[in-house]
Amino acid sequence: MTGIHPSVGLEATASTRPAPSKGLLIAIAALMITLTNAVIFVLPPLLPVIQSQYGLATVAETTWLYTALTLGGGAGFILLPRLADLYGDRNASVVSAAFLTLGALVPAIGDSYPTLLVGCILMGFGGAAQLLPLGFLRRNLGEDGITIGVAVLVIATGLGIVAGMIGGGFIVQTLSLRDFFIILTGVCAVTTVVAFIAIPHLPPAERAGRIGILGTVWMIGWVAAILLTLTQGLVWGNGALIPLVLGIVGGIAWVRAERRSSSAVFDVALMKSPLVTASCICIALFAAVNSAFLLLLSTYVQIIPELLRPHDAYGLGLSALQTGWLMVPFAVTFLIGGAAVDRPVSQGKGVPVFLVGALISTAGLAWLAIAHDHQWQYLVGAAVMGLGCSIGYAAGFTMVQLAVPEEKAGMAAGVAGTYMAVGFAFGTALVSAALSAQLVPVPSLGLEVAAKGLYGTGYWLAAVLSVLAAVTVLVSRARSRRRLVAA
Template structure:
């Protein structure tokens, strides 16, 4: 068996690897949010209707939710670098197809292909853990995790100017160029991980997981327009409720599970995943509804600021900068205070910042201060969640554990967005705009979910960071240790 020294000879400098990974994560997160502010423009450009154009978002959500954990697990088994190139390639191909799409159907298909790129997230975390010096792992994980929130914020900022100066097609051309470059660079410069998870790829449980995820997210994302009591919506919820326990049962009995239920029962893993669900409800809902609030014409409704898409994005720029700064600082803060403390602080600040919006939203400077607090919170919490999950699982399960954590956060975002849409639009003015109380009630709900996230974060057990292990008896001993920590 090759020694660690032999395997690490001639490997790429970790800083080069990190630059490639950041481009991939940043591009994926941009594509999550950049399209949202310009759906009306796409609707007009492709001569479609509002109900159909929302599938541009839904297709991406469904595809990413399915492929994020699957690609992460395949990377654990066949090689993270190899699958990173595949994920980046899917982002590039999907972006190219979206940029030249002649119809809404082609654009929706392109967005589904882009969703495969969700695998970039768990693969990035796994490669960092495998390749970086131990003292650099926490900072690198924090920065790359914060890029998820940063990219979401930047997408809202740049969407308007790009469409105004060029066209909505460039919302896809630019990510295509970035991800294609990153895919080629990853092939040549990102080293292949020596770590491999044993066993085969369990196709059956992958299909079961895909079935309940798609049923749940499709019902949640479309229920508002279909009607929460419609046969289609109710039927999808029933499918999700039936298939989910079947999937858990099948994974628990499998000798080669896609998602190891023993790993999911590790106290640190399941508590952080619960925080991710609650935190995702608040963060992604804020990304969706705060720009709408800013764009509401105050001279008509008596609230809002009548900002354009471009101006509302620029008003959220301080939030994005704060998220990036918090992500950069997260490594040092975690080393000094611990990732658990950062997670509690991030969730608490989210609750306080959202409460500020509920109580004081009549002046621009108030929202600037409050959204900046939210930005700091997002950066701290994203970094802490990634560090806690990565440190809690064996090295051969980093990809799938990170993928499920990201996936659960996405599910939380979908749930939060659906609930908030129902609350905000529960009452309408004669001019069609929501009443102001709809926003305040909706944001109050997010205060509650964020406060619950902070309380759950207090219960997260602290796991000592694991060192790099080579395959063999040490790795087996580590797996036994994790199993013991989960009570098995």
């Protein structure tokens, strides 16, 4: 396949300035991860404002914002971590932060729905910045780099989710959309400059590698087709089967072609490493559980019961900002779980850690399926879900990193990140379909919302996904043992 070789001139020599401190590298990693996740999760509270300000006729039009973010993220997760391996961590980090800056700048200047869609695509692509710290922390912090990198990724992700939801609620109450994007442009621009200054300018980690143009475009295409189905399937109906079939067939053909390619996008042999495929599948399942939980919670608690007919009434009538504060326990336990399990996984206890994370998540979802009528029940459920999801993410990303040498850390992060993006889109699509099964009217607004009983169904469906994560690692371990006995 045609490939692009990294330019030796860009990275031929390391900078003569002293290497940055461990604390500085961790700080810029945490900033990049927190910012990218906050950008994603700031949107839900803003959707009613976006629909009103830009005169969107249907809620379906607002879902294209998520689709644009997801499609851009799918391309970024594939390409940017690989660029870090071949062209250097600093170059890839600056590029990703620059895309975030440009993505915020476009709607700040245009202040329209089309420019917001373009901005979401660009910000989605730049959102792959959250994966790059796995590479530059590992390459600069020695043997502790994997443990520290995954811990920072998981903890900062939790903080970014809550910061985005609280920030979105604050913006709804105090700022205009244009003011928000102007501020976001400034924050992203500062992050770009900090990344250029703080991240070491080292020679490429993988000197002899190259990016296969055809393989990269091909993979972005079939992944985008699947993500498009998952994000727009309810709107398109049976028509969504077309991109789904194209994505599946294209993915199968891509895997066959990559096995024979001398410039593969991802090392297909990596997926044959013990528990790597299972780890990636589990990352996707935990991402689906995470997105399902967030969608169910934010939808239910913001419904105003007084607006519904008495026999249909439910909801807590919370504002967007109050919903964000309800997620604080999620961030706290996300921090605890991410910090606690990295070393056990590094010591070969990945399967038990996965099982613990899956069981905790299942327990949290079962609790919410039964008890979701009061704020204190959500506080308890959010704390349990934060712990379970963080354990699952930490185990998955650590095991994938352990399977590759340092020079391919970016590629491994890209593989795991792609599975995470697909899982997140799948969880959102699954719950959206469940909540659309039965609708009840909101007479005063002329709208329809999901029937109350569907929320319990949604939580049980998410619990099934959590159980599947446990089943996946158990089956994988059993197969590995059989192969060892046969050998």
